[in-house]
Amino acid sequence: MGIKKLEDYFVNANEEYSKIEKDVRKNLNQSVSEEVITFVDALKDEAMNRIWVRLSTRYEDLNKLDETFPEKPKEEDRRRYLSEYFRLTNPSDVSKDFIDALNLHFMEEEYRERLKRLSDGEYGEIFNRYMYPSSFFNGLTVSILQSIKDLTNGLNSFARELVRHSERMEAIRQKGKDKAWIKGGASLLGLMIGIPFAGAGVGALMGSDEDSVNDSLNQVFNGWESYVDRFRAFFGSLEENIRLAMVTLYGGTVLRVNEQFKGLHFELEWLSFEKGLYDLTLTVKEREETSAWMKETASGIQTLLIKKNWKGAITASKELLTIISRRPVTARTILLDGRSALYAAHLSYFVSYKEALLEEYKNGHIDQFYYTTQALYKELPLLIQDADLQGSSQAELIWRYAKEAVRKGNIQDLTIILEYLTRALDRIETDGYYEGEVPESREERSRTLAPYNILDRFIKKSLGPGTSPLGRANLPLSRSALRELKKIDAEVGGKDQLSHFLTKIWFWSLISSGGTKVLKWIKPYWKKFLTTALVAGMICSGMVFHDDLYQSGKDFLARISSTQDQQQTVTESPIKLKITTEYANVRSKPSLEGSIIASVNGDDRLTLLDGREKDDEGREWLKVKLPNGNSGWISNRIVIEVLR
Structure with a gap:
């Protein structure tokens, strides 16, 4: 885009801005479009505020000049006043103030720095690819400031008229022996920035020659009114131009980048210019097609399990998990019954192995069962909720493996199970969780984590402190979960150290809780x-x-x-949450439309309250208490429970 074309683009800035805003709202989702428009308005307001600060400073200096001017001035006072007045109202200096306040020479630098931070994200090289070149910024600067020249000419014309008025007043003063004087610099600039008259006014008169003075003042005020009209037009135009420039830079870039993402079947889900972060999700069409494919695949795996075709089910589920794992955006997109694609694939993979391994155990192939279970838990990437398992729970698999380890005298082998949990918890704490893998209720958490809790205690009891990979982890444990483990232990049979240890814990739970x-x-x-x-x-x-x-x-x-x-x-400890991003906003109501009441970081701990709502887009919100005692709402997608 050439400079001439770019200048023409700014002729009707409001109209052009409306076009881009419409494109932004149409082609980006609500969260991203609001970020773009809000960010553009903030940059525009910052620039205009800097200009007002500069002009206000000049006004204050002129006001002081008026206030310190003596009632009976000497020649030296007059010279000093005129010199300082024309210095403060110098057209080129005022124009320079405008340009410096706008920081246009930093506009490109700030833009490139923000996009550089975004380019560190997923598929971020696309941001680098669609970064505007330096030639574009040169034209943009000229376009933003195209009306300053006209404003400066107007101020020059007014200044020349004011000098002529001063010369006339000097002639009258000489004639009337110091009875006339021009004074009113602050009044003039006060008009310019919308501040009421201050000081003695232009051409304060003491003496005769009223007609001459009035004629001169009329010429001054005509020149001033012409300048004020130009100034007001300039300021309105400048504000519109800045807003158009910012939405062209940031809105235009994001629109082009998002189009490229769509070519990869993704789109921006969330964006923050200040933090240099964003999230991607599948496009609506890709989400629908992938969801249908996954449902069909999961149904096929389930059919293989019903037919007890364990090898076929494991092969199909492993292929599904491999495909999803290679596509990070697809992996975290919610596709099946509120679950992320990776969790759903992982669930199919685990269920296939679990059912096959339990069948091996039932058929007496104990060694095959034992070492394959070890291999499985060494590679599992995600947590599994018992609530999502059909038929047998994961405790049935873990407990049989644990009792076999005790029978073999290999209690140390139990650490493989706990290393899997530690690995998953560390990933959740560092990178966040995949929708579906973290249990929502306390009872579900207790049921899912019960076998790990018992094994953690058993290893510490049997092998000594510091031998469990979980360290100081504080896992929940309910009596109902203990009751289920007791039932599984009885079904497996064979009283051993683990059975006695479980009975002991059960007994003390009855004494202390029951x-x-x-x-x-x-x-x-x-x-x-x-x-x-x-x-x-x-x-x-x-x-x-x-x-x-x-x-x-x-x-x-x-x-x-x-x-x-x-x-x-x-039992009485509240559920603590932490965010999975660098920063997050807590809002006044469960919606992106809610006002931001606080921002939290990864070190803050939030207390889960009794409140869970879904907004119009299906996004789930949790009511939380902040460290300062205030409460608000935060998206369920960006928080996890602090399990330890």
């Missing part, structure tokens, strides 16, 4: 109550052992108190 109502009833007298029970036991057991029994009773009471405190801490 017996809470009884303990509350006897709370005021519980030490006396249990002491009495112990005394009765000593009588029944014989007085010979009363010292040992009494000491055991004291130890028993201490363990109950400690376990009860720990259980209450786990």
